[in-house]
């Protein structure tokens with residue numbers, strides 16, 4: 065019998081037991097993409113389930129419009145979170161999912177706009193134009209959506225190749241689109257602005273990180289430029 069030794073061994077074993085890898089790390093990137101695709105459809109499926117079970121409340125059109133709007137904004141922010149995730153974890157695999165998440169933002173945005181045009185305005189284009197012109201929150205929402213259109217259209221590999229460096233420049237439109245989307249939300253809320261302020265804070269953090277990284281990259285480059293310039297000048301004088 066070796067009770068003490070057994071106890072010690074057990075403690076040691078526990079101390080050095082490798083941390084179990086999360087189950088998704090054993091899935092192929094393709095399977096993960098399919099899984100993510102299905103997960104991204106859950107908010108839409110939820111609306112169908114609620115619709116068929118009379119769970120959309122007293123004003124179903126408002127419920128559906130608002131839910132789709134919330135998911136458009138959430139997908140926009142999730143898409144913007146991919147670059148920070150890649151940088152903080154050092155894992156480039158996050159980038160594999162960015163395009164799909166961005167397209168889901170556009171997809172939910174399109175459904176959100178369609179509910180407004182169809183179920184809210186009955187395609188009365190005169191009223192719709194008046195709304196866009198007169199109600200700032202609709203103006204912001206519309207502009208945000210229009211900015212997303214070229215991004216969705218050029219999200220394929222062919223466009224990436226054809227546009228070369230301009231592709232990345234064009235896709236920076238996602239930043240003003242996200243800002244306008246948050247303003248759209250802030251403007252439509254009449255009393256409790258907690259939710260839009262939370263979205264605005266998350267967006268500020270995501271954009272702030274980018275400004276910080278851009279600044280970090282600029283400062284050493286400027287310093288290197290300052291160091292090289294006198295050296296070149298003195299070489300010029302010597303030469």
Ligand code: HEM
Nearest residue numbers: 126129130133134136137173177180205206208209245249
């Ligand atoms: C990127 C584009 C857009 C985003 C991210 C977005 C996001 C949102 C969000 C977060 C809400 C509030 C949801 C809530 O109250 O919980 C909302 C509501 C709404 N949005 Fe949008 N939206 C966008 C574009 C548009 C467009 C293009 C229109 C119409 C032209 C529109 C019309 C509306 C309307 C009518 C409401 C409901 C207002 C109310 O019930 O008081 N949105 N949207």
